[in-house]
Amino acid sequence: MLDIQLLRTDLKSIVGHLAKRGFALDIKRFNDMETQRKSIQTNTQELQATRNHISREIGQLRANGNNKNNKKIEELLHQTQKNLSCLKESERTLGELQNELQQFLEEIPNLPHNSVPNGLDGISNQEIRRWSKGEKGPRIFDFIAKDHVSIGENLGLLDFETAAKLSGARFTFMRGGLARLHRALSQFMLDIHTQEHGYIETYVPYLVNAESLHGTGQLPKFEEDLFKISRKKNGNKNDTATQISQDRINQKSSLPLQEGDWYLIPTSEVPLTNFVRNKIVTIKSLPIRLTAHTPCFRAESGSYGKDTRGMIRQHQFDKVELVQIVHPEKSYEALEQLVGHAENILKKLELPYRVMILCAGDMGFSAAKTYDIEVWLPSQNTYREISSCSNCEAFQARRMQARFRNPGGKPELLHTINGSGLAVGRALVAVLENYQNADGSVSIPEALRPYMNMINRLNI
């Protein structure tokens, strides 16, 4: 969420920044809402002040306990009648308006950082650097490289048919050495991040509430991408709408969301980042570096027909996530660092990759700057995304009210950074394809052998 003060004081420049990412802010609507809000809020507060005055006066008269006062009290009571009905109406209108404004704000994406290239889609993303073991680039095959589906199925270890029977399309069933390799990858990643990169290993819930998803920006705008678990409790909630508007009057961060339901996490960024929701942390505790290995669940309703073959795009996949909660002045430094941590995994696995900076229009909703890391897939003769690392600046922190106390003792918003380190399923795909041999076997990368009972290949 953007700082509403910024919209109030510098709307023009914000509109310009948002246009860079293809978001058209409705200026007229915002200004209209603001003008209305201002007058109604002032009015409401004046009426409240009057009410409080009269009440206090009555209180004083009562305390003095003098009979003469009864008349005066009655007068005051009479006087307050009209005031109160105006107030009620005014509060209601203000609530509705705050509600509308809040909703408007919540659906505005983050502002792209100055270093982010212009462009509205992936074509404008720019390559920053490229890495492969040795100078020659990705391995050149002296046979026709198969894709991971053929490799896995030929090994008899990858079974989409069973997965489809159990669940449907876009699920994976693995067994034997392949399942083990999958586990090895995540164990390996966790070990590197905790032992070499200073992250705290974390175990988190896979079901989270709507507030958490709101904090990181998935809700309210992207509900269709999520799997929702309903907990049929007490049937229908009563007047949710009234509750919300009341909340809005109080100017608290509030949610147009149903309480009670759970969502499967689309990434452990959600539980990890929400760790600091509604918290004021000490400056000494920064940076907070958290990592977790979790399954991730995505409905991906928008992408049917894309990557239908294999395990590139699944409803369920594992990911080792990196999250940093940092001082605002350190966040860009931390982003570079975090990208390096993710890259380090690929280096140790000796998988060729490149780092891309996403253009403004290709970034996610909450991001101010994003690097994608793409791993080489020989079967597709191209690089494919295996990690996405973003600095969200204060965008998520503002939604979450995640703060630290500055040296002056005042609470200030933190910055949040997240990135995959890495997507385990896609890492598995990359290993299978890059380490495949002519005879259909797959060599195990050196770094993973300690996790594989020291075997050096998966054989047919």
Next chain:
RNA sequence: GGAGAGAUGGCCGAGUGGUCGAAGGCGCUCCCCUGCUAAGGGAGUAUAGGCUCAAAAAGUCUAUCGAGGGUUCGAAUCCCUCUCUCUCCGCCA
């Protein structure tokens, strides 16, 4: 799932309808006292928002005592709903 107890500021804890944003204590900050330290004395110490203001500072108003709703001229206090924590019972990995 059943029965009960509870939720107040950074922390502890008082407060059952009236001037309470909230006693007292601890902690923290500043000042005084003091060879040093300890002890002692004094002052300050929530968050968000509106308005005034060119801006800052400041002032002023509003809201906030787990969350939401209700009763009332007035709610931390009374009523309803929900969430969470604790204790006991049941069930379970």
